[in-house]
Amino acid sequence: MKTAYVNKSLPFLQLSVFTAGVLLFQVKLFAFAFILSFGLIIFLLFLSKQERVFSWTIAGYLTGSLLFLYGDKLLDALPLPYYILLILNRLLLVIPILILVYISIKFNKTAIPFLQKPDWNSLIFFPFIWSGFHSLKIKHFLIIAIVINFAAFAYSIFSADNSFSRDFLIFLIGFSIVNGLMEELLWRGIILSRMAELSEEKAAVLFSGLAFGFSHMMLGYSFILCLLFAVGGIFYAAVTVKSQSIFPAFIWHMAINVFMILSGLVSFPG
Template sequence: MVISVKHKKILPYLQLLLFVIIIVIVQFKQFTIAFTLLLACILYLAIFAKQKRVFLWGLAAYSIGYLFYLFGDRFIDSLPYHVNILMVLSRCLLLFPIVIMFYVARKFGEKSVLYWSRPDWQAKITFPFIWDGFHSISIKGFLLFAISINIAIFTPFILKTNPSMSLHLLLFLLFFSIINGLLEEILWRGIILTSMVNLAGEKAALLFSGIAFGLSHLILGYSILTCFGFAIGGFFYAGITIRSGSLFPAVIWHIVFNCLMILSGLIPFIE
């Protein structure tokens, strides 16, 4: 039995929605429910559709990688090191979902990341809807403008916190910001965005990857409102990645944003 053409068109979007649902479920550590949903969907596609199932296997790989991430995080918490070192080590655990999703993509003969190339700094991005809006600007100009806006927003909070610069703060600032920014971008705007683009196209991938990225911060203790803010950031990280053809601009932006969060106290630094 083969599903109708109409359902075939809807299936990619249902899989993207499933990705968002799975992200929320694993944030609450309900892996049994997550894998049951995934198995049901894989069986459904195997029986009723001829569509490639690589996206669902990639989602399963993410869930397995995230399970390893949580176990690794529990182990790291037991180590007798300073909390700042533990926070940096914890972000390194993002390598688990990255490596496992990369492996699955290779096994299916898919390109794991579309955006390894050098950025096209002169490519145009439109505000506020990436492909459409009231103003078009180059990637370089947009990145400088976005970082300037972030600095302006965070400056009052940084002045209020008034962090005293020390070698320990500088090292934490560099290591945490670079590791977290680089690995999150490889995972979200690299592997995950690529898999979504291959499934449903750039615009749908931008929307759903941004939502999932925002909700993935629930487990870190951020509120729904803050996660909504991260989702908006995720939209623009994905947009600048797609339009430039490279991860590099989003990595730069993400690293700067992490630095600002640390200096403002939103990411805690313990002296």
């Protein structure tokens, strides 16, 4: 009975370790983050027969994030406009993506199972996603969500002094697409997929959203704002799970990136 309880708790232990590892990494406690992840690998190796793909996913994400930081340092030496360097910075997320794809393949997993045509007619419920007093099809939910987000940013957008120069438009379009695509491939395409295989979908949505929010701390955002990003990450994940595709979340994510740049929350470094 005790063994069954331990095995049932292990998925939540791994999800918690991943979220804690992301948080430790973001506050630059790199050694503690790696000790935590490799400690989990050793624990599972000797004390559990449970599949270890997710523990290696944790280590792979942290390793990829460290290489990402190193790559970002190398970008500083390039003689390019800073707004181009910011777009290239987002493109460097391909490093942890490729590492996690490799780990998935080594464990005979489909690396990105949500990379398919979305089920636009799938239902999402209010206020608890899986249950509530009202439901909407994903395609209608997405339109309403983007309109609400625009309304929230509208005052800042119309108050901002945007020049709409060629450089600004390149940054607006390039950053929005690259950041949205890279983050969705990483967080909803791979990490959410591995979490959903490890545990139930609701836990995967919650923990992936929290970790996604914390992953923005090193970008200079406050803890409170990162918690708001976490709420967004939870809804991105829910839309992905419900539609069985990352594309609705990518469209939504890209739209919010556009609003953040137009409002000045993401500053154009021109």
